[in-house]
């Protein structure tokens with residue numbers, strides 16, 4: 352990012368400056384330099400196996416290395432197809448989120464239960480992108496991280512129907528620390544809130560059977576158990592999890608899922624006495640070799656943030672208890688504040704499972720036109736899936752693009768990392784799109800996707816109901 356010696360960016364930059372001055376707008380104070388060659392997929396194609404992710408403990412905080420899921424997904428033959436698929440699934444997830452919010456808002460509770468919550472967890476939708484490794488009953492398990500659902504589960508042996516995974520299946524029968532959760536216990540009853548389906552007694556009238564349906568046919572079914580969970584050296588005895596005997600869906604090669612939602616059964620709640628209800632993550636860029644971290648515990652001195660953490664209010668929805676909402680008060684592009692009626696309405700969802708940020712049409716429209724004004728003179732390229740602001744930059748080595756800042760209640764400003772502004776549809780940069788999309792309707796709720804959360808330390812502090820942001824180059828070591 353410091354190849355300031357290249358003349359090209361300066362030459363590209365001059366015309367903006369002139370236009371900016373002519374219009375009397377100070378548009379161009381804030382720019383990012385993007386090296387277009389850096390984003391090629393070439394290296395990613397070589398990844399074909401996944402090793403367990405690392406972990407460590409520091410000042411009572413557990414840190415788990417976090418990788419993009421593509422790290423485990425093997426050889427990719429057709430990136431274009433894969434990307435297209437990613438975005439289509441992303442849209443399905445967003446539609447499902449919107450219909451849930453709408454339902455909850457309209458107070459139509461008949462037929463509504465928390466059951467629908469996991470529908471949004473996007474497993475089937477292939478949008479849950481980040482994995483960590485934990486030790487369950489002494490065995491390494493690589494699981495997908497989901498902030499939108501609560502029950503943590505792994506596939507168990509003997510298995511009635513399991514998808515292929517990289518690690519060996521978990522075998523409760525040979526683990527001395529494994530215990531069944533009985534169906535007459537209050538723990539079994541917490542399933543209702545966590546998954547929407549109440550726990551039911553097995554045929555033996557003892558075990559507590561759970562069923563989580565993630566919509567469109569994807570599910571996990573099995574019984575609740577308690578097991579020793581080692582999170583990077585912090586051990587929790589009797590952690591309640593799902594032992595999945597019948598699981599279906601696109602979980603990649605992962606052993607299961609870690610639920611970081613907000614109800615009683617979630618990992619955050621179960622580990623409250625150890626970590627105080629605080630976790631944070633730093634999402635690496637999608638390059639397969641990049642690693643980030645998931646930390647559990649509130650001592651912020653272990654983070655490697657380069658700017659102070661600033662906190663905004665975490666807003667809860669009375670019906671959608673697992674979701675983390677924020678009050679987005681504005682967006683600025685290259686230092687220019689956008690004007691749009693859709694700000695400060697007290698609700699934008701921050702989601703680790705949605706990829707591309709969705710904005711209300713009025714906000715997206717303002718963002719697009721300001722971006723085009725500042726990033727002008729580049730050949731346009733056709734839109735791609737949900738993305739409609741695209742350029743052909745194949746002739747350029749490097750370009751300057753305006754910064755994007757999100758503003759939240761409490762005077763919090765979040766600078767979107769440069770890797771989160773452009774989506775490279777074609778690796779030769781002949782189709783590069785602004786990685787933000789419009790919602791269909793003004794009354795839908797915006798979503799901050801994980802593409803715009805990269806290289807940020809994002810702290811979820813449920814105890815103080817606040818969410819913090821700081822800049823950090825994600826790196827586990």
Ligand SMILES: *[C@@H]1O[C@H](CO)[C@@H](O)[C@H](O)[C@H]1NC(C)=O
Pocket residue numbers: 402403404405486489490491
């Ligand atoms: C789990 O993986 C880590 C990292 O590769 C390794 O050091 C550790 O020995 C493994 N633990 C088990 C029980 O296999």
Ligand SMILES: *[C@@H]1O[C@H](CO)[C@@H](O)[C@H](O)[C@H]1NC(C)=O
Pocket residue numbers: 533535536556557
């Ligand atoms: C649950 O059932 C078991 C026997 O299956 C019994 O020993 C235990 O006391 C029961 N617990 C409660 C809370 O009813």
Ligand SMILES: *[C@@H]1O[C@H](CO)[C@@H](O)[C@H](O)[C@H]1NC(C)=O
Pocket residue numbers: 678680695696697698760761
């Ligand atoms: C969002 O924050 C703004 C600025 O602090 C405030 O004026 C507005 O009332 C907030 N909106 C809601 C719904 O809380």
Ligand SMILES: *[C@@H]1O[C@H](CO)[C@@H](O)[C@H](O)[C@H]1NC(C)=O
Pocket residue numbers: 732743744745746781782
């Ligand atoms: C992009 O621009 C280059 C150079 O001008 C051109 O050769 C190429 O055909 C364009 N590609 C697309 C997909 O438009």
